[in-house]
Amino acid sequence: MSPVLDTAAGAAPPRRRRRLRPADRLHRALFHLAGIIVAVLFLAPIAFLVLAAFRPAAEAVSPPLPPWPKAGPSLDSFARLDAFGEGIWHYAGNSLIVAVATGALTILVSVLAGYGFSRYRFPLKGVVFVLILATIMVPFQSILTPLFLVLAKLGLQNSLVGLVLIYVTLQLPFSVFMMRNAFDAIPKEIEEAARIDGVRGLKLLLRVLAPLALPGIVSVGLFAFLNAWNEFLAALVFLTDERNYTLPVMMMVVRQGRFGSIDWGALQAGVTLMMIPCLLLFLALQRFYIRGLTAGAVK
Amino acid sequence: MSAITGQALAARPAVSPRRSRRRRRDLAGLLYVAPALALVLFVLPLGMTVWMSLHNWPLLGLPRWIGLANYKALWNDKAFWRSLGFTAHYTLFATIGLLGTGLALALFAQGTGRVVALYRTAFFLPVVIGFASASLLWAWLANVDSGLFPALFEALGLTSGRVNILATFDPAFWSVTVMVVWKMAGFYMVILMSGLQAIPADYTEAARIDGASALQRFRHITLPLIRRPFALALVLCVSGSMLAFDQFYIILAGGPQNQTVTAVYWIFNTSFVSFRLGYGAALSMVLLVILVALSVVQMWLLRDKEEAR
Numbered sequence: 001m002s003p004v005l006d007t008a009a010g011a012a013p014p015r016r017r018r019r020l021r022p023a024d025r026l027h028r029a030l031f032h033l034a035g036i037i038v039a040v041l042f043l044a045p046i047a048f049l050v051l052a053a054f055r056p057a058a059e060a061v062s063p064p065l066p067p068w069p070k071a072g073p074s075l076d077s078f079a080r081l082d083a084f085g086e087g088i089w090h091y092a093g094n095s096l097i098v099a100v101a102t103g104a105l106t107i108l109v110s111v112l113a114g115y116g117f118s119r120y121r122f123p124l125k126g127v128v129f130v131l132i133l134a135t136i137m138v139p140f141q142s143i144l145t146p147l148f149l150v151l152a153k154l155g156l157q158n159s160l161v162g163l164v165l166i167y168v169t170l171q172l173p174f175s176v177f178m179m180r181n182a183f184d185a186i187p188k189e190i191e192e193a194a195r196i197d198g199v200r201g202l203k204l205l206l207r208v209l210a211p212l213a214l215p216g217i218v219s220v221g222l223f224a225f226l227n228a229w230n231e232f233l234a235a236l237v238f239l240t241d242e243r244n245y246t247l248p249v250m251m252m253v254v255r256q257g258r259f260g261s262i263d264w265g266a267l268q269a270g271v272t273l274m275m276i277p278c279l280l281l282f283l284a285l286q287r288f289y290i291r292g293l294t295a296g297a298v299k
Numbered sequence: 300m301s302a303i304t305g306q307a308l309a310a311r312p313a314v315s316p317r318r319s320r321r322r323r324r325d326l327a328g329l330l331y332v333a334p335a336l337a338l339v340l341f342v343l344p345l346g347m348t349v350w351m352s353l354h355n356w357p358l359l360g361l362p363r364w365i366g367l368a369n370y371k372a373l374w375n376d377k378a379f380w381r382s383l384g385f386t387a388h389y390t391l392f393a394t395i396g397l398l399g400t401g402l403a404l405a406l407f408a409q410g411t412g413r414v415v416a417l418y419r420t421a422f423f424l425p426v427v428i429g430f431a432s433a434s435l436l437w438a439w440l441a442n443v444d445s446g447l448f449p450a451l452f453e454a455l456g457l458t459s460g461r462v463n464i465l466a467t468f469d470p471a472f473w474s475v476t477v478m479v480v481w482k483m484a485g486f487y488m489v490i491l492m493s494g495l496q497a498i499p500a501d502y503t504e505a506a507r508i509d510g511a512s513a514l515q516r517f518r519h520i521t522l523p524l525i526r527r528p529f530a531l532a533l534v535l536c537v538s539g540s541m542l543a544f545d546q547f548y549i550i551l552a553g554g555p556q557n558q559t560v561t562a563v564y565w566i567f568n569t570s571f572v573s574f575r576l577g578y579g580a581a582l583s584m585v586l587l588v589i590l591v592a593l594s595v596v597q598m599w600l601l602r603d604k605e606e607a608r
Contacts, residue, residue, distance in 0.1 A: 039421035063450030113335035120328025141563045142587040145570045145579045146344035169338045230429025248431035264445045274432045282427040294493045
């Protein structure tokens with residue numbers, strides 16, 4: 001297990017090398033037993049919810065013991081969920097528009113800014129960079145009230161466009177920082193070579209540098225998408241017309257219930273829809289997610 | 300490049316070629332950065348918060364300058380101080396739970412190998428699903444009629460009959476806190492692990508050869524060396540918990556008896572339910588000052604010894 005034990009085993013004859021000492025084997029078994037139990041505990045709530053979402057209407061009201069549909073899976077809960085408001089796909093569409101637009105705009109703005117900060121010199125550059133980073137210190141919850149008025153003045157209140165602008169702003173400090181580091185890591189020689197070949201300006205950025213900074217771009221876009229998809233408080237405050245609700249706000253309507261009773265089956269179906277994109281994106285792009293997280297953490 | 304300088308020279312022969320080139324580069328740099336700046340200007344509302352907090356500012360109708368009256372009213376606002384007190388209470392337990400669990404998970408799963416990587420992924424999955432989803436999920440799990448926990452506790456014989464755990468303060472508070480630990484522990488695991496993995500293996504080996512026990516190695520090698528990521532985790536955890544809203548709004552709606560209204564929840568109520576925007580801005584300023592002070596104190600407490608000199 002430890003390097004010392006490994007080298008000791010390496011010096012031993014080959015037949016004994018494979019076999020661990022009984023104490024080590026017990027240790028390893030206990031380690032994996034604990035690992036499996038804790039992993040199951042962490043995954044169980046998600047698994048319970050997804051399984052329970054496929055229970056038929058008759059079972060949906062009872063506690064999830066067991067969570068899976070006893071009488072075979074059914075889409076009842078999803079059908080009842082679809083009966084809320086404009087239909088669930090309308091709200092899923094709102095969420096998707098907001099999340100994709102936030103991701104795209106964040107990438108666009110932070111790539112340009114990161115490139116500018118990494119490769120150009122201009123007056124007050126240091127001050128401006130620190131200013132952008134410093135906004136991370138101001139929690140958005142504390143400027144919610146004036147933000148509400150600013151958006152109302154601009155006519156962007158109760159609009160998905162306004163929400164996207166806010167989300168992008170919240171993503172920028174982290175994203176600009178990430179992108180500046182990504183461009184800093186690209187050797188200047190590559191740029192010089194491209195310049196000599198006559199590629200410059202935006203073309204240089206898009207054709208030559210952006211592909212090299214792709215891991216950083218994916219991290220930035222992933223975080224922006226997931227945060228916009230999951231954000232709740234700003235959407236709750238700024239969206240007043242039910243037609244514009246994103247999924248989390250719409251699910252509050254389901255959670256509050258109708259005629260004094262809550263349709264838990266519909267709630268399970270809705271939360272399943274909210275979780276699946278996050279889980280799939282994370283599992284597919286795990287590397288970029290963790291890298292973004294630790295890159296933000298190191299500094 | 301030469302074509303550009305050529306044009307510039309033709310246009311303004313008085314400026315030396317080098318200077319105009321640099322000016323162009325300056326301009327280009329500013330252009331690249333400009334969109335980011337335009338959006339960050341959204342943060343100007345910070346100044347506006349201060350301005351608004353000095354007014355009686357209804358949603359409709361004209362704001363009226365009232366000086367420091369909002370802050371005076373706030374001083375005697377029992378509900379606000381109670382919400383701050385509850386937020387501090389929650390922050391204390393959530394931080395202990397999160398950093399304790401996060402560190403335990405990090406120590407457990409720091410090894411290499413495919414199976415350990417799978418464990419890490421499992422521990423981390425709840426982090427990516429969002430607070431609203433997790434809170435809605437927990438609202439169902441803790442529900443007395445069709446949720447898991449009350450039925451499970453009854454089946455295990457822990458409670459006699461099915462008990463509504465969200466109806467009284469302590470079980471309600473703990474079920475939310477457990478939810479937060481479940482959801483966010485993986486995040487702090489990753490942050491702390493970035494520190495653990497930076498510890499050179501020779502250090503622990505040398506200590507082991509010198510006969511230091513596992514506990515001594517942890518206390519004298521691991522803990523001092525993960526100081527930096529630990530400070531970051533602490534600051535993130537405390538400020539995140541002080542800003543808690545989603546979970547208490549969605550799971551408990553501030554209940555039972557408004558005992559779980561957090562500071563942000565109270566500001567939300569003031570500004571967007573009662574529409575007393577000026578007063579809400581004053582409350583926001585107080586919360587902001589507290590948050591910045593907390594961060595400064597934590598960074599100071601956990602500063603590196605060398606930097607302190």
